[in-house]
Each structure stands twice: as C-alpha cells, then as structure tokens.
Amino acid sequence: MIPTSGSISVDGFDVIKDFQKTRSMIGLVPQELQLEAFEKVFQNVSYTRGLYGKRANPEIIEKILKDLSLWDKKDNRLRELSGGMKRRALIAKALSHEPQILFLDEPTAGVDINLRRDMWRVVKQLQEKGVTIILTTHYIEEAEAIADRVSVINHGEIILTENKNDLMQKMGHKLLTIELQEKIETIPDSLKNLT
Template sequence: MPADSSPAAHGGDIVVVEGLTKTYAGGFQALKGVDLRIRSGEIFALLGPNGAGKTTLISIVCGIVNPGGGTVRVDGHDIVRDFRAARAKIGLVPQELSTDAFETVWDTVKFSRGLFGRAPDPAYLEKVLRDLSLWEKKDAKIMALSGGMKRRVLIAKALSHEPKVLFLDEPTAGVDVELRRDMWAMVSALRESGVTVILTTHYIEEAEEMADRIGVINHGELVLVEDKTALMRKLGKKQLTLHLQAPLQRLPEALASPALELTADGHELVYTFDAQADETGIAQLLRRLGEHGIDFKDLQTAQSSLEEIFVSLVRGGGNGGAGRGAQA
C-alpha cells in the first residue's frame, strides 16, 4: 500500500484558505480576502460577533456555499475542482437540529456513513454511539430524544464516515452545563485520536478551555490568528491589587503614574501592567511603597480573560483590559 502523501499524514496544514471572498446578492460582502491555515490535529476556535462571517466561512469550506473568489483545500483537495474527495474528509455539525425525526438513531447514523460511500462498519458506529452516550438510545426514534441527545446524534452523523476534519458550528448552544462539559471532553478525545476540530462558539470559555489556537473574524476579515497562550500573554493585561494596612487620602506625587490607581475609599492600590512585560516592575513598586511608609496586608493579581481580549479586538482596541474577577 503506498504511503499517505496527504498534508495531514505529515502533520502539516490540513485546511488551507487563500484569498477567500464572498459577496451575497444585494452587495453584502461577507468575506474579504480571508487567508487561514488550520494545522492537522489541532483544535481551532473561530470567534466573532453575529454576522462577522463565521458561518459563511465554514459553509464554503464544507461545500454548502460557493466561494466568490480565492481557493480552499482540505487535505490537499480543492473544494471546487475535487469536491467529493474534499467533502469526504469533512464532518459538519450544524447549529440547527435538522435530522429525520422518524428515523432511529442507528438508522440515521448508518445512512450518513453510506452517503459518503463508506463500507458498512457496525463496530465503528457502535463505538461512536457509545462514546457519545447514545448506545442505549440506538433504537429510539429521534423525535423522542431530548435536545441535548439530538445534538449528540448530529455529532455521531458527522463522525459516521470517519472524517479527518470536524466542524462544530455553535455545538453547545442551548444545552445545559453538564452536557457542555461532556462535549468538551469528547472534543478533546477526538483531537487525541487525530481528528482536527474547528469550532465556532459564543461561549468564549469553550475556546479558553479547549482551543490550541484562536482566530477572530469581524466584518468578513480575520482580525487575528494566534496560539491561545501567546494571545493571552501578548494582549492580556494584569492587575496587582494591594490591600493597604491604613487608608490613604492621596498618592504621594513621587508615586503618581497612569498605571497606579488609588481606589475611592483609599483602601486599595491597583497597579495595571502588560502581561508580557517584565514583572520586576512589581518589585520596584513594592520597594518604593516601603520607602514612603505605605504598608499592605494582602495582595492579589488578576489577568484579562479571553472574553475581554475578544471584546477589545472586535471594538478595534487591540489590547485586552485586565479583569478584576480571577484571583491568582
């Protein structure tokens, strides 16, 4: 059997988007020259406000919507010239719960596998259903399932033909917290098995929890693509809050700085600094406070969340503000 020469086999880019554009009737430009590369085996989170272009981008890659311009390749296959081969590499879990309500879980999953010309493999389908906690429901009609179970069926259908790339479009919209956690665990397991997972989500904590890389799209343009940890380190702010032994009426002039703020009641000093900055500045600050006879009884640090960074990027600020909630 010849060696697999696909990009995924060598750990390269499994999805390559170059110069992708899309303009709908009426002149609305949904995508504006998008360039994006998704690495094989990663979890990539695509974030953006409503109408930013997330669903259009996914729909083009999955062959549901025709591109206006540019190219898309999935595992080396052009999605226009080699549609069938490209589409066979992709599993899609849409936002909408759309499936045949009168079919059983087993029949609909088996049918989805056959749509892609895959040979019957009951053992594989049983594993998929067991992994999704659906095996006990395999003979149930879909119309009898809860909303969360129906969403699991959509995932099983998307995995039925053993795709290399799985798109999850708002996978946990409208599901409870417990099911959301189960699905996060499932996505992590899929990545461990070698499946590349691309998700869009309004729950930014999902991206913070799971994603290896983050892409932010706004007004049809990719604002940023970055490793998650690098993004939070680069764009995040940190705050050091000092709880003072005795309240101050005002800061000494020698300590006046835009980065140092005294709270209105005089009981706390708040020092804001870049997350990637050299934190020796904290030691210098504490030494200077001691020189002015300012003592503190406690301190805490907080760093901006991914949500705050995202909001800042979408608004065009470029820097995330530090949050006061998470203590270190």
C-alpha cells in the same frame, strides 16, 4: 456554491474539482437541529456514514454513540429525543464517517452540562487522533480549553488570529466568579488561601 475568488484545498484536494473526496474528509455539526424525525438513532447515523461512501461498521457507530452517551437511545426515533440528545445525534452523524476535519458551529449552545462535558471529552480524543477541529463559539472558556489558535470575528470579518496562549496572556488575568445557591456564614478553610 462556487467561490468568486481564491481556492480551498483539503489535504491537497481542491474542494470544487474533488468535491466528493473533500466532502468525505469533512464532518459538520450545524447550529440548527436538522434531523430526520422518524428515523432511529442507530439507523440514521449508520445511513449518514454510507452517504460518505464508507462501508457499514456497527462497531464504529456503537463507539460513537457510547462516547456521546447515546447508546441507550440507539433504537429511539429522533423525534423522541430531547434537545440535548438531538444535538448529540447531530454530532454522532458528523463523526460517523471518521472525518479528518470537523466543523462545530456553536455545538454547546443551549445544552446541559453533561453534553458539554461529553462533547469536550470526545473533541480531545479526536484531537489526539490528529483530527482538525474548527469551532465557532461565543464562550471564550471553550476556545481556551480546546484551541491551539483562536480567530476573533466581528461582523463577519476575521479581525485577529493568534496562538491561544499568546492571546490569553494578552487578555490578562482570569477571574473566577462563584454564585452560591444559599448563604454561608463562614468561608471554608480550603477556600481561604485562594488568590
């Protein structure tokens, strides 16, 4: 897609003129599950690395799969995985070539708490290595947990971009809601002094 106006550069490289270089610097985790059903997990992630011009590196693929709790599924065909495991495989593919920028489009939509926890642990590790993360989410707590800056989009238009801490301060107080699975008769002492 050619832009109608303006330009975009990644680390000084124009995304149109230097598209191969810039694509090799970017990882994408789309919201839709798009996988090659009959490929095995390890092969598919390794193949994706090669598509970005990176040499085979089984150690990197192993680390990524272990970080995402996919190592024990490495020899499974992608079609045999649960929805959450397929999401993990998409994330592994996006990380396979060690991108400098990672786009995450609703990565935790409809996934279990374990994947969510693994995902944010991996994202924190990537941030510590200097990887830029661009996240789209409907969950403000996710943005609060990992973002430095937050943009609010309404009907496709950015209406606000602000430092996360400044935005959270403007939003006011936090509210914690706890839903119990069964009724308790007395409040535990450890919870009585929470305000």
